[in-house]
Each structure stands twice: as structure tokens, then as C-alpha cells.
Amino acid sequence: MTIRLGVSLYSYQQTYLTGQLDLEGCIRTVVETTGATGIELIYEQMPLERYPDAVYPNITDKGISRWKELMDKYGTTPTCMDSFIDSKLYRGRISTVQEQIQMMEQDLKLASQLGFPCIRVLALVPPEVLEGALPAAEYYGVRMGQEVHPRFALNDEWMLNVAEISRRRNSKYVGLIPDFGIFSKGLPGSQLNLMKIMGENPDIVDFIEVSFKADFSHKEIAAQLRQMGAKEATVIAVERSAFMNRYNNPDLLKDLLDVIMHFHGKFTYMKEDCSEELTINYKDPIRILKEAGWDGYISSEFEGQRAYHGQNCPYEEDEIEQVRRHHVMLNRLLKS
Amino acid sequence: MTIRLGVSLYSYQQTYLTGQLDLEGCIRTVVETTGATGIELIYEQMPLERYPDAVYPNITDKGISRWKELMDKYGTTPTCMDSFIDSKLYRGRISTVQEQIQMMEQDLKLASQLGFPCIRVLALVPPEVLEGALPAAEYYGVRMGQEVHPRFALNDEWMLNVAEISRRRNSKYVGLIPDFGIFSKGLPGSQLNLMKIMGENPDIVDFIEVSFKADFSHKEIAAQLRQMGAKEATVIAVERSAFMNRYNNPDLLKDLLDVIMHFHGKFTYMKEDCSEELTINYKDPIRILKEAGWDGYISSEFEGQRAYHGQNCPYEEDEIEQVRRHHVMLNRLLKS
Amino acid sequence: MDINQKYMIDPKDIRNVVSRDGNRIGFELQLIIPYYRGAALSMIDELYVKVGAILYPKEQLTFTVDGFSYTWPQIETVTTFRWEYGTKATVFVPQQGGLDVSPIQHIEVGCSIRRSYGGRFPAPVVVKVAVDPCKLKAIRYQ
């Protein structure tokens, strides 16, 4: 019963998009820079095949073999495949529940062909789709984990309902995947960093970070910022963050560990000394997982690079270095 | 090198639709009433599986096994699977060539899973779709036969073009499937029979049959019918038949036998003495095939039942008996 | 082309529909596909029901097959579910009071499948039935 580490290749999207790494390069980078062996994949981001060979969700035996060769070559293990369920596939209507179940079944099949033990189901996929796809999940031997993602909380009825489906149906094939972003207070670290880059007073930015950690409310902080002469854009950003940012007490994990199959190690800004993530509490959740003997992967999901993807943003984040730092912290927390 | 006989289960559509025979019953009926062992299938008419197990064009291993068990149980051989390529899948647009190629690939895959050596491609599927699907046909080992169906002729440019694709690409995976309806003169036998049933003077109906066989034109026959006091509906039916009815000289087969992979033994009205089909020339085409040593199946495709499917038509054709008679004639022609 | 016109409707399948609170909210009938094979639901091209002179175009109807209900225009992009050959589909017509005007109601149903061949707009197969409302059963919708 041990916590293992991995990386979601989503973390290297920018390096991939700009042609510096291909899929194999991403896998190699995980192993060489972090020592971790768990690989999470958004298939639609880095597909194994494309037209004219095969178009997602289809894959040929050749594509499957290619994936297995890569796993063997680098000694890596598939941990989770990220699913989407495009309910807005067609303009003017939401896909029917049965169509969404079909989409889930296609993802479950693809995941099983590639050796993934579970798929990430987006937070907003309705429970009737999860329940409807349960026979297929059991048939393919792939677990469906609904992501507990900001702005959700572990004790929201929506999430508890998923836990209840699992227990009521006595099935491990449906459960939860918490995203560490739910253990964040205030604005994401990358967004704070972006403010500094775009010319906000660094003291004001640090004030925002510290104030949220001290549990001041958005309104209080925004009011204070106006007095401090912060830019209007900064104040608006703080006010708007109320919707997304709901801090989850890590203790909420305790009663759900039986239905939690995987974690997204979401982060946006690792400090240079690798001591901690700027705004996300990794220490307490990991302590709880260790105490409970939870078994599974924490899969780094770096999202900080996207803060700097505005057309005129002069800064570009170093994804590989950020993930490296993340694993330095994770390893330390696991051993302590 | 021998001409073999089979039956397209399309011939039993009415018996199937009215619940008197299921798929297995149709196969059994072929063997028991005709002695033939070739089975042609319109998968979308008599599918092996349906929702929730699998929806065409998908099929599960269970569905495939079921088909193979049926073939073993009755000693039958799959000869041809009828494909459609729904280019009007969506209102307001024709499916793109690439989408049609995808549809063809799905049918080729399904046909190969079920052991069919070829698929019938509808007459109007454009050549770029055939050529685009050629790699898939070769991959799956399933030949695409474009049907030469009334109102086409064997020497129409459209059909000769298909033959040319096959020869230019040196590929047996594309070719032709002539439908015996092209060897028919005048109105189909079932339509003539329907006229009698609906009260037209039988002598007038026989006159129509004989006049077409004597190569009088539609206009000439229609003019004569007016003088004879035929019903207006009868005259209109004769005039309208000009579009569909173009008699193909069976000699046209001779130069195409290298690209002809299969025949639809279309018929609508077998005489009780099984001597001949009412309006379709079977004698000469079969003589030509025998002389050339052509190898493949003539697959009975009974369509007469549909003439009597009008809401108020009191008559119902006996499909099983009609197919039985067809095979009495075919066997006699093969042996003579 | 009157494919399956003889089999498209069985008048015995026509029933009035009663809502949970006891009101007659319409009537339903069952259709066999007017084609010699099944088709993706998006290929239902034309569908209408006429009760006497009152026309109910497809946009007012509910089409149910294999237990799932669809309406227009949403059904026009449903390609992964099918109306199989020989499978009865239920069409609900939202006529207030259902069929209740005696003695005889004349119902006309038109339906066509958008097959790839045979002309630009396949003419609908049209079936006309006379219904005696007094003899109709009723079904309660949940």
C-alpha cells in the first residue's frame, strides 16, 4: 500500500505544442527529470495516431503496439487517461444521455487497449452517464474516476453522490479523482506571478497571496487592494476568483479514500527551492494519505504555463523544470 | 471454375418483417427449399445485434460468433454483404468523400469480421470513394463490387470506369456486381401481375409484356394501350417505365467477366412451371457465364413481394415459393 | 415508392394518452420504418400526422424508439442510434383531448427516410387510417 508518483503529459503541453518534444520525448523527460514512472495521458492532446491511420477514438493495432513499446522502453506505467465526453458535439443541442454513455464506452475501450487502469471523467458529467457506463467499465476493467476539480468540494452533494453510486453498486469501477487545486487558497501561483510580470507592485501581489492564506475574504482583500492603489485589473481578478476558489479541508479526504482511485497533482508555481507550491497545500493531504495507507498515484498536472499564453505575454514558463521541482517536493513529503 | 448458387436474404424480407422467420430461419429456409448454400445479407435489414449490445456498424465478438455458428450449422457460405453509404446522413448536406470512404471502411471491416468475400456497393457511389477505400479493401481482404442496376447498363461510362479502376490499379478489390434486372424488357413481372390483381384487363397486361419483349417502344405501346381502352394508370405506368427499363444485351458481359465478382439474381415473378422469369432473360447471360467458365455466385434477389406492399393491396406474395422456383430454373439452366 | 406502406401502421396500436393528473394530452401511434432496412435516426427526413385537416409537423411530435425519446430538430444529428427494420417506434401527437371526437377520425401519417439514392427528396410513404375514438384504449404517461 503505497503512494506512487507520476506525471500527466498535460504538464508538457507547451513543449509539445512548440515542437520541442514529441510523445516519446515527453515520456522520456518524465523518467529522466523526475524519476517517476507513472504516465497520465490526455489522448486527444497527444494522440498515438491521427488521420489517415486512425482518428480518435479509434486506434489500430499498430498504434497500440507503439504505446506498449514506449512503456516498455522507458519502464513507465499508464496510470490514467483523461476523458472529456463532448456533450456539445453538435450546435444547438446537448448530446443525449445515451450518446454520452456511448462516448464513455469508447473512452473505456481505448483506455483498456492502452493499459490504463482508470479514466478521468470531467466533473460535470452527470451521474446517469456514469451509472449507464458502469457495465462497460466493468467489461473493459477500467475504472471511471470523476474529477473533484475547483470549484467543487469533496463534500459537495454532486461528489458524495458519486461515492454513493460506488458503494450502492458495490463497484470499484466508479469513484473519484481529486485535483489538488481544491487544496488551494486564493489565486493560483501562476496568476500571481503573471501580475508581477505585467507590472503590478510585487508587494501588492504578495499581500494577496498572504491574505488569502490567512483566510481573509475576497471582498475584504479587494477593498484593501483599492486602498493600496492596486491596478483595477488586479482588483477585478481577486473579485472574480470567488467563484473558483473554495478551499477544501484535507480532512474531507478521510471518509472518501475507499472511492478515490487517483490524484491530479495540480500545481501552477513551484518555488525555486522546491519547498512548496505557492498556494496549494500538499503537506496535509499527503500526510493523510500516508496515515491511511492509501494506494495509488499522485500524477503531476502542471497548469502554470497557460497563465503566460496571452498573445502579448513576454514570459514563457519552463514546464520541465517546474515538474522536476514538483517531484522534489513530492518525494520529500512522501519520505518525511 | 463454376457458377454457384445462393440467396440474398433480402428475398425473405416480408416473411422476416411479419415475424414468421428470424435470421436463422431465413438461412435454414434457403438450404431446405433451394439446396443452395450461398448467403447474401443486407446487414442493416437483418442485423446480428442491436442496441444495447452493439449498434451497426459495430458488432461484438458474440455477434460474430453467432454468425459463424449459423454458417456452420447450416453448411452455408457468406457470399456478399450489401453496403449502402448513407451520403444523406445529415439534412442539408451530402457527406464528404472522406466521410463516405470512412463508411465504406466500416462496412469492409464488418464484412471481413463476418467472412464475406465482397460487399455490394450501390450504383451511385462515386468512383473517388471506391478508389479512396481501395487500401482498406485490400487490408481487410474484401472486394468492393459496384452494382450494375437498372437503369444502368454494363457499357455505361460510369460502369466501364469502375472496370478501368480495377485494371489500372491491378486490383481485384474493386469490380462489378451486375443485377439481372438489367436483362429485363419492359415492366417487372410483379408489376404486371399487380395490374391484373387490381383489375386491369389481363389481355391488356399480357399485351404489354409481349410488346416489350418484341422491342416495341414505350411510346408505341402506350399509344396502343390508349386505343385498347386500358386504364389511365396502366398507360402512365408504361410511360414512366422508360426511365428505368434499358435492356442490356447479355453479350456486354463478355468483356467484363474479369472484373465481375458476383451477380444479383434479381427477379420479381417466377412462373408456376419454373420455366422462366416473366420478363428477365436468364438463359443467355447464364450461357455466356458457362461458356467463359466464370466462377462465382448468382445470388437470388427476389423483389416481387414489394409490388404488393401498398396499403390496400389484398395480395401477398409467397417469397419462399418464389425463391424455390427461381432455383429450379437456375439449376436447370446451369446443367443444360 | 410505397415501401412497407402495408406494414407501417397497425391501427390497433393507436391509443390515447393520459397524463399523470388524468387529462388526455394527446395520442400515440406506432410505426414500422417505411424502408427495407434500418437507418440512423438522423435519416428520418419527413414525418407528419394529420388528424382530419389539422397538421402536426415533426417539430410537434415526440419519436420514441428502444425506450428513448427524441424531438426535432435535435434528432437530426443523432447518428449513433437507429430505427431498426421491423422495430415499432412510438409517435406521440400532442392533440389536446387526444382522439375523442366521434364517430370516426381520419388520420394520415407520412414518413420518409433520407436514403442516398432515388431522387433529391424521397416522397413520404403516406398511410391513412380511420379511427373510431370510442374504441381506443388509453395509456397513462408517467
Next chain:
Amino acid sequence: MDINQKYMIDPKDIRNVVSRDGNRIGFELQLIIPYYRGAALSMIDELYVKVGAILYPKEQLTFTVDGFSYTWPQIETVTTFRWEYGTKATVFVPQQGGLDVSPIQHIEVGCSIRRSYGGRFPAPVVVKVAVDPCKLKAIRYQ
């Protein structure tokens, strides 16, 4: 949400288009999908190009990816072909004369992908580029 706004357009990919008989019939630009994954073509929700004050909505554009061209509204039901992550798609804008008014043309491109989450209508990612028509290359369409 400005996903991939930095990468959506490379101004160096903008070219005037010359028809076979030598006339400038428009210009083309290339787009990287403004999303962190590929998507079925039907999921392109909004697409427009503005040249100065002139708006070209998607119905006037031609969208080409993997060598196949699509127009609206037809593309709205293409689900079995995709715009893959990182794959440049070509958008042709049918502006007579192409981009030829000097000195600088201001082009704005908006594009959004209809993902299932994140609000009812995802706001398009908008990129503005300034183009010097004198420096544009031209491509001849067959």
C-alpha cells in the same frame, strides 16, 4: 480564457491567394486550435476574421485541415474528422484583392471550441495582428 492565444496565429503564415487566372481572390492564414486538445470539426463554435472594420463571419470562410476543405454550415455535422492539437488549419478569407491596401492592415481572428464545460457559450480566443501587405507572399490556388 485565452487558451493558446500566443500560438494561435503566426503572422508569417499569412499569404495572399491568387487564382488560376492571376487575380487576387483573397488571403489565407493558419490557425493552431485555441484549446489544449484536438476536437471534432463540428465543435468549432465561432470563427471570424476582421480586416479593419470588415467582418468575415464563418459562413464566408473556407476551413482546410489535413488537406480537406470545409465550409459552414456543412462542417457543423462533421464529427469523424478532427482539428488535432498543434495541427495548422488554413482559413481562406474571400476578400477581393486580398490584402493589398498599404501600409498596414489590422486583422483580427476569433475562434472558439464548443467544449462541454465552462459556460454556455465559450468566448472566442481573439488574436490581433498587424500585417504589412507589401511583405506578404502569395500562393496560387489550383
